Amino acid sequence: MTELTTRWLELELRSPLVVGASPLTDDLDALKACVEAGAGAVVMHSLFEEQLVAEQMAAHRFIDSRINMDAEARSFFPESEVFEMGSGSYCRRLELLRNALDVPVIASLNGISPGGWTQHARELEQAGAQAIELNLYDLATDPSDTADSLEQRQLAVVQSVVEQVNIPVSVKLSPFYSALPAFVAGVEAAGARGLVLFNRFYQPDMDLDELSLSREVVLSSSAELPLRLHGMATLFGRTTLEMAASGGVHNGDDAAKAILSGATAVQVVSAVLAEGPQALARVTEEMKRRLSGMGYGSLAEARGVLSLENAPNAQAWERLNYARLLHGWK
Template sequence: MTELATRWLGLELRSPLVVGASPLTDDLDALKACVEAGAGAVVMHSLFEEQLVEEQMAAHRFIDSRTNIDAEARSFFPESEVFEIGSGSYCRRLEQLRRALDVPVIGSLNGISPGGWTQYARDLEAAGAQAIELNLYDLASDPTDTADSLEQRQLAVVRSVVEQVSIPVSVKLSPFYSALPAFVAGIERTGAHGVVLFNRFYQPDMDLDELELSREVVLSSSAELPLRLHAVAVLYGQTSLEMVVSGGVHTGDDAAKAILSGASAVQVVSALLAEGPAALARITREMNDRLSRMGYSSLAEARGVLSMASAPNVRAWERLNYARLLHGWK
């Protein structure tokens, strides 16, 4: 049997399988079942920058609308308990999960611009989050917004969150950076501790009968995994950030490939939404069987074996494999 304990963001995990951010974090019984089935940690769903800012602005509008109602209105303000602003309910949920689960619980923030909303990272830390996952979900849609300006804005967001807390921060990225290693190096310089590769962007379909967008969640498949494996394999040995694969992990072989590429852990969501917590038990068993048959006694022995860290010229190796693939498609 392979020892599945791993280390991620300074946290000791008994398994590399992590419940990724999803609606499952609203179901305590499901999370308990996931932990029993082998989950090593849980990532909560995200607090969005827009949500936090809108709640703040709504509170101001509520108060300002009553400022000049009558002569005495300037000295009257509603009690703050009338409505809740910010992260209160989220933090209470986080505290509940910390009490109920015996694995690390990671808070999650989703933002695209530096600003006052990043102070809520402190609220998550105070509520017991053992780390924070910062989700950089930012699609370029403005032709004047260059790749460099977008990346610098994102690095400013990471830096502002890192500066707010003493707990580790991991950054969840998209696969659409033209120079991913350079951007990851920039993240490392902010003081962040890890990266999650990759976010699955919202991709709406079209309903031609109704001439409107079709907003349906499409679960991932193992076919999405190679993009993640390639990125981790390239980055391994070039960064001190701990890497996690997210997206496309549905089998034990998928998880084993991620570890062999250089990942410290893997996040699972779609398999759980499709099969329930039993998926974690199955993936754990399959991964252990595969790594044991390969002769690895621990994840540390297997990690990075199939990375590109030992390739003398990664760029030349990549182009050679590309040419071979095109010439040998039959």
């Protein structure tokens, strides 16, 4: 059977299957069951820039509203320990997971602009994070915000976080860059060590009866995987960054396809939320059986075999194939 050990973000993993960022972080028993079922690492849910800034601003507003109440005002300021500002509770959860799980635990930061909040990356490292996943979640709604300005802002965020820590930083990207390889080159130059492809954007639906926006989490399906495969296949061999697939992995064939496209790790969330931790055991067995049947003794042998540079019919990844598909849709 195929040997599943892999090296991702300088971490030795016994399996490429990783529990991606999700509400599972809050359920220690579920995470233990995921590790027992074969997870090679765990990514915590994100600590958001907006969350950090909002807590800091709330504390400042509280103090500023009382600073000039009278001449003795400064003498009854609350101690700073009164406020839970920043990453305190997140770090405590991180420490708990590190002590309870025997696989690497990766912290997650989510932000859109460089600033003081990125200093919390150092606190995550001190709390035991073995790597940081930086989630670049940025929705352009301002007509004056150009693609170049947005990308330069994001690269500044990457560099700012990388400069705070000595542990590897992986960057989780959206699929909506007009020139993904060029932006990834910028991410690599900024000092990141890995990529996660791709982020699933929050997309509120409309409730026509209530004339409001509905907020419901919609789990992924295997139909979302080809977008990830295309991104990884295009980048494999053109960047030194290690890649992880995220979104659309529900069975062993999905995981095998991600490896063949160039993935070093494969994040799984929706399948676990829908089926429970046993989904990881099922995907692991199916992936091993598929790769072994194809003759691969290790993940390294299979990685990138069907990438743009290595596929026997590489044109299938490119634009020319689009015209052929349209003519052959029947």
